[in-house]
Amino acid sequence: MTSPRCATAIIAQLVAQGVREVALAPGSRSAPLALALARAELDGLLRLHVRYDERSAGFLALGLAKASGLPVPVVTTSGSAVGNLLPAVMEAHHGGVPLVVVSADRPAAMVGFGANQTTDQVGLFGAFVRWAARVSSTAPAASWPAQVARACLLAADPAAPGPVHLNVELAEPLVGDEEPFPRVRPVMRADSGRAEPVALGAGPRTLLLCGDAAPDVGRRVAALADRAGLPLVAEPSSNARAAALRTGRLLLAGPLAGEVERVVVFGHPTLSRPVNRLLASDDVEIVVVAPGGGWVDPGWRASSVVPWVEVAEGDPDWWARWSAADAALSAAVDELVAAQPVLTGPAVAAAVADAVAGGVLVLGSSQPIRDADLAPLSRQRVFANRGLAGIDGTVSTAVGVALAMDEPTTLLCGDLTFLHDLNGLAAGLGERRPDLRIVVADDSGGSIFATLEYGADRYADVFERVFATPSGVDPALVTVGYGVPADRVGTLEELAAALVRPISGVEVIVASVDRAGRRALDRQLNAIGG
Known part of the structure; x- marks a missing residue:
């Protein structure tokens, strides 16, 4: 009866690692996981969300993880069910969302021999996952929680969060006597601390640019713009609009954009062509703020990549010119739309x-x-x-x-x-x-x-x-x-x-x-x- 034990151990460790929400698309091979999840919800350990469409379940989990900042598993059965998660995994990879794929599978020996709902699921998501592991119900029991803990820690890595994949090979019998949830401890990872910000001095005419970002990041960017008195162009999902120019993309198509000498980039800007043109400018210094290993540089022009910045206070006239232009354009936009x-x-x-x-x-x-x-x-x-x-x-x-x-x-x-x-x-x-x-x-x-x-x-x-x-x-x-x-x-x-x-x-x-x-x-x- 190792599969029910394995499934129980997996769910217990997920809870220990801080998982509070799980999306499930039911199936047969995933039965041990589904039963353990149902018991965990009854015990008040987590909230379970069931969807019959794996693709929808994947994006549901992505939304839960995006809003909470916590790792959220999506659990599926074997076969094409797992393939339906690829779009959500790709989005989680590029968006830095801690999505945990838990796919049920047949034992490895059954792959390639025509067994029902069996395909090669190992490596299915390729480079789109931060880490992938095979979890076998016939492996030593100590390996089950260890692999789950590693997956959660890597998914929620503050420097580079993203999706991970646990492919769980479950041997028959799939059901048996209910196993009590074991007493487990979370695996902890020392916090390396937030890196010291790099100080950028006054001088170059500076523009702050914030693309898609989590609310806590957006708030920090808005606060920085306020302190430094610098113009900020922020996309709608930057969560930095409180201090931003409303008509930023229109302003970047006008004469003020030609005066920009330095751009400090936060988040993932993707929304407009004027922004892309600015980031590809030969005569503009591009500073990218990226706490993790990767960074945004679509124009291949980044001159430095830093974990965070503090920017010296800008010329009040520089900000005033952008602010006045923004007010005029905002009024013109409202007038045009209303007409x-x-x-x-x-x-x-x-x-x-x-x-x-x-x-x-x-x-x-x-x-x-x-x-x-x-x-x-x-x-x-x-x-x-x-x-x-x-x-x-x-x-x-x-x-x-x-x-x-x-x-x-x-x-x-x-x-x-x-x-x-x-x-x-x-x-x-x-x-x-x-x-x-x-x-x-x-x-x-x-x-x-x-x-x-x-x-x-x-x-x-x-x-x-x-x-x-x-x-x-x-x-x-x-x-x-x-x-x-x-x-x-x-x-x-x-x-x-x-x-x-x-x-x-x-x-x-x-x-x-x-x-x-x-x-x-x-x-x-x-x-x-x-």
Whole structure:
């Protein structure tokens, strides 16, 4: 009966290492793990979240880990079930999220001989995991907790958090007498302490730039910008917008950008081309703040990489010029958006940002996060999957964030992003439901492509089919099919009225957004800055 013992030891050590949330997609080979998890929840040791879709379960775990900062396991059975976790693992790798994959498997001797639901799972995630291990129920029992502890410590490494993979080979019989949870101790790792910041002197005209970052990092960046009196361009999910320029990406397309002599980069900036151009400038000193082994340098121009910085106070006139320009551009953006005769993406983003002031906001990729980039964000705690900036698993990630934060949460996403992860709405009877409002900016397709090169008239004959891809599916109707209430709004007034309602349970608001004028509106917005 080694498999039940092995599974019990694994779950006990996960709890000892601080795991408090686990996502499970049921199956047969994973039965010992599922039974041990169910007992652990009954004993009050953890919270278990069950999903029938492995892909959704993976992103649910990712959202839980992203919001909590703690390692969160996702447990699956063997075979293609494990392969469905690859998108979440890739996002966790590039986003630095402590995701722990626990995949059940057949004994190694069965691989390659046609056994049911058996494939080579070892090394499945390749370089996307920080560490991978084979855990065998027939190995010495002392190896089980040791491998689990190592996995959790490496996943939550403060310098370089990320996903790990425990492939658990479970031999039959898979069930037997219930094993009591063993008394285990956590394996501790000495804290090396936060590295001393590098002091950057006054002199070069300096701009602070913050991409996607955890709330604690964003707060530190905002505080640094305030102390130094320096302009800060911060993406919506930087969590540093409290001290940032609202129209940063537009300002970087204007004359002030040409005066920048030094850029200090925090987080993972990926959102706009003006930022990328700045980071690739030959005549700008690029200082990258990265506490771990890797760092962001898409333009191959980094001159130094430091664990943290303190920057000497800047020239007050330098800040004043950026601030004045930002105020003027903000007013121009508001005037342009308000003048549109139909409901637009930027108007939806601004309304959502206003409604979520001080709350928790999750942003989908593609156009909504770019619309939110020009919205008046400041005190919101913002999460987004910006590791790879894909639309995969966005609804499931938001569910995980809401469950981990345990407070009302709002997700803003496009219709294609929403439809891509409809199964994120599906949870079995008795599963926890968060207080989550999903606002779908429904422009019947991928409006971001209209703002790119492919939206030009020369591609008009193929644009709808191979870029915009309107689905023909009504997000409100399919939402109701999942047992989730949905409303459709068509005006800013209707949206505002829906957003003032308290968030209770999961609900969807579908906002009908115009796409026909998206390219022209984007050009007008960019012209304001240029």
